[in-house]
Amino acid sequence: MANRSSASLQEALKQKLDYDQLTNCMRCGFCLPACPTFKETGIEAESPRGRISLMKATVDGLLEPNVRFEEQMSHCLGCRACEPACPADVKYGRLIEQARDAIEDHTTRHRWWVKAVRGVVFRGLFPHQRRMRLLGKGLRLYRQSGLQKAARKLGIVGMFSKHMADMERILPEASGKGVVELLGTRIPAEGEKRGTVGMFRGCLMDVLFTETNRKTVELLSAAGFEVVIPEAQNCCGALHAHSGEADLAKQLAKNNIRAFRDIGVDYIVSNAGGCGAILTEYDHLLHNEPEWREGAEWFARRVIDVSKLLLENGKELGPPKRAGGGAPSVRVTYQDSCHLKNVMRGGQAPRQLLHNTAGVEFVEMMEAGACCGSAGIYNITQPEMAGTILERKMGHAQATAAHYIVTSNPGCLLQMKLGIEKHAKGKGMQAVHLVDFLYDAYKRNS
Ligand code: SF4
Ligand code: SF4
Missing domain, CATH: 1.10.1060.10 (Alpha-helical ferredoxin)
Known part of the structure; x- marks a missing residue:
């Protein structure tokens, strides 16, 4: 019974x-x-x-x-x-x-530390951009004050778990400032204006990858788009929805719809596959709430990944097409963001942009479309399976002899960095976000 x-x-x-x-x-x-x-x-x-x-x-x-x-x-x-x-x-x-x-x-079966991670991530941090920014400032201080060096020397992080120590090693330089503080909320188009886009800045993206956000805005502006960044936006709710926190995900979705609804944008641009995918599914997320149906459909229809927009509209911007421009100088492979590929069906645009970049030899890795094991907080809550999946992934990545593993999602990027740290350290391989790679190529080649 x-x-x-x-x-x-x-x-x-x-x-x-x-x-x-x-x-x-x-x-x-x-x-x-x-x-x-x-x-x-x-x-x-x-x-x-x-x-x-x-x-x-x-x-x-x-x-x-x-x-x-x-x-x-x-x-x-x-x-x-x-x-x-x-x-x-x-x-x-x-x-x-x-x-x-x-x-x-x-359930009453979560282990204590899973409960703690869930509480901090889902309720305490991600829905509150000000707290996320404070976290960024704290991480910056941790690095710049010498505390990080001391903690590593004393093995303090490793006392909790080896996996946490590995993760700590690949943390990027956090920013104390978000993209709005760097660029303002409305950035004009360069040259003839093609349209107006709203930028979804993301919660983690805007703290750990602020420079990627800045470069996203600059590439869009150079491609002829006025960029609006509503300050009232918040976390997309993807982690919440995927982890059984549907009510919180719905609340975050409603805030985002309110933030973008009245600013008159042609597109809502995301540079993170995990965020973009749930943004395209706000209509489903809120399908049981008739008063939100129209707003959610309006929102979901406008969401686009930055790679698709740049491929379709960034022709004059470059990066310049390869046209007998000498031998490729770097070998590049691409790790799909699962949600960009499987939900937004946007796996081709990043590849095409890389293929079009001067000086790039693009090499497809085996099983590039298979998950890297990052999967939100999966690599924290299920470290063993995530580690096995990552090891397989890094075997395929190394077989390409690529200098760069390019990807389109912050979680995948951190996981690729972790993979290089654990399985390919000192072998001349780097992991980089697609936008950073394109921006640097654009600056180099223009
Ligand atoms: S592929 Fe076949 S088995 Fe798998 S979910 Fe679809 S119908 Fe079911
Ligand atoms: S892990 Fe397997 S079952 Fe789960 S979403 Fe991926 S392919 Fe589907």
């Missing part, structure tokens, strides 16, 4: 899971080879088909949702590589978010 907590979880799963999507799965298994967790384990329950079967069996009352059920749901990276592979168009991403939302409302 089901105990009280599993019975209430079963009830929550019945209410939250989209039963039509569960029955759409025809068990063909086409998604299995696309799934990183299935590839690593070979276990059916670690595959999209297996997870959907578990959800359906639970909703049908054939299975009690026990600790193994919760584990299988949390082992999923949420990379959504299974969606493009699915001939029945099963919206797996929605199912896993619904399952996790039900689990979060009922």
Whole structure:
């Protein structure tokens, strides 16, 4: 007989899971080879088909949702590589978010440190841009005051976990200032104006990768776009939605719709695949709230990744096309952002931009579209599986002998830096955001 907590979880799963999507799965298994967790384990329950079967069996009352059920749901990276592979168009991403939302409302099984990470990340930090900026200032002080050196020397970070020590080593130089403080809220177009874009600055992006945000604005301006950066915007809510915090994700989405709704933009530009993907899905996120439907649809339709906008509109800007301009001087490979590729279907524009860049030899790595193991906070909550996936990824990256691994999402970028630190240190390989790479090439070549 089901105990009280599993019975209430079963009830929550019945209410939250989209039963039509569960029955759409025809068990063909086409998604299995696309799934990183299935590839690593070979276990059916670690595959999209297996997870959907578990959800359906639970909703049908054939299975009690026990600790193994919760584990299988949390082992999923949420990379959504299974969606493009699915001939029945099963919206797996929605199912896993619904399952996790039900689990979060009922679980008591999180380890203490997982609870602590979730509390700090989801509630304490990410929704509050001022706190994020303070964090940036704190990290800057930590580095500049010599504390970082001392902590490393004494092995203080490593006392908590080896993984945390690895992560600390690859933290970028945080900024005490966001892109608005650097450039203002309205940046004019250079030359003839093509349109007006709203920039989604991101919460983490604007603290750890402020320079990438600045370069994004400058490339857009040089391409003829006036750029508006609404100060009232906040975190996109992706981490919340993927981790079972649907109510918080909805609140963040509503704030963003309010922030962009009245500024009259042609596009809302993102330079982070993980953020961009959920921004395009605000209409689904708020589909049960009729008063938000129109605003959410308006917002979602305008979202575009910076790579697509630059490819389609940045022709005069460059980077200059290769035209007999001598031998390539750098070898570059590209690691897909799962959500840019699988949700926004934007895997080609970054490659095309790199291919067009003078002096670049573009080399595709094997399984470039497979998740790197970053997956939001997955590499913190599931370090073993994330580490195994990263090791495989770095094997493929090194086989290209590339000087640069380029990517389009801050989480992927940090994971690639971690991969180089752990598996390719001293081998002349760097990880870089696409915008930084294009900006430097543009400055060099213009
Ligand atoms: S989202 Fe990624 S890890 Fe999860 S089932 Fe789909 S392919 Fe596998
Ligand atoms: S490919 Fe689609 S229909 Fe086939 S098993 Fe996977 S999720 Fe189900």
